[in-house]
Amino acid sequence: MKRRDFVVSFTSLFVINKVKGLSKLNPKSVSQDKFNKILTVAIENHWKALPIGELIGKIGMELAGTPYLEKTLDSKLPERCVVTFEGFDCVTFFEVTLCLARIIKKGNLSFDDLLKEVTFTRYRDGKLLDYSSRLHYTSDWIYNNIAKGIVEDKTPKLGGTPIHFEVNFMSTNPTLYIGLKDNPRQIEKIKIIEQEITSRIYFYIPTEKIPNIEDKIDTGDIIAIVTNKAGLDYSHTGLAYADKNSTKLLHASLKQKRVVLDTKISDYLKTIKNNIGITVLKPLEP
Secondary structure (H helix, E strand, C coil), X not given: CCHHHHCCCCCCHHHHHHHHHHHHHCCCCHHHHHHHHHHHHHHHCCHHHCCHHHHHHHHHHHCCCCEECCCCCCCCCCCCCCCCCCCECHXXXXXXXXXXXXXXXXXXXXXXXXXXXXXXXXXXXXXXXXXXXXXXXXXXXXXXXXXXXXXEECCHHHCCEEECCCECHHHHCHHHCCCCCCCHHHHHHXXXXXXXXXXXXXXXXXXXXXXXXXXXXXXCCEEEEEECCCECCEEEEEEEEEECCEEEEEEEXXXXXXXXXXXXXXXXXXXXXXXXXXXXXXXXXX
8 A cells, every 4th residue: 555545635435445455465464454444433534633632542442442462572583563453551552552643644554654653653763773772661762752753741831740760670680571581782781771761850740649730631641650669660651531521541451451441540540559640741743
């Protein structure tokens, strides 16, 4: 499928048929089928015209019910960009949702376009080099994707408090990571990255202050939950979704084993004692 095929009106039947035709490439592919379905719904309902935050919310709700599936990126093979719709963990859920919204806004509607977009956001400076080039720590993802113009940290404007993360969990627990186990060179690279993260200042909104600013969190904002566990920065991620009179957490839930629209963000933070607050990221128009 070539990009020039999409120069015509985004909502035309011609484009819809092109998207549906993708399923013929691999009719047994769950990921391809779900990808095609979302694009078809997006085209038929004029989602491209929506602000990107609202578009992210629409896509996220389309993915509700998808099974929770962790370690989809882990492999003994050389590092490669993996995208699957068969299941998500908390990071791959918001990541794929964000990138789907970005390619829809751009009109670049092939699965290869999605892979390119995920590669750009998932890897440092958009370059897939090796295991260490992946933005493993959420704090590093935030820093690098602010620099790339993908998101804006709106936490300071919401009255956020500065915080330093002393991260070292990966380098001190290399046996937990396929890419680090028995790979001293990669461990050393990760140590350097951890030192860089530790030198930066981030912002978060303490749990007790979230109710005061919850109505200023918009649908599609990325929510990163700060933890006080030693060596870590964030323990969970999700998307904000404004539903009637409250702003809820839309996320891949380990507890519920699927993507769900959960409770209010402020209520969710109370469910785990190590949660101490949130960082709020606004997705920017591509």
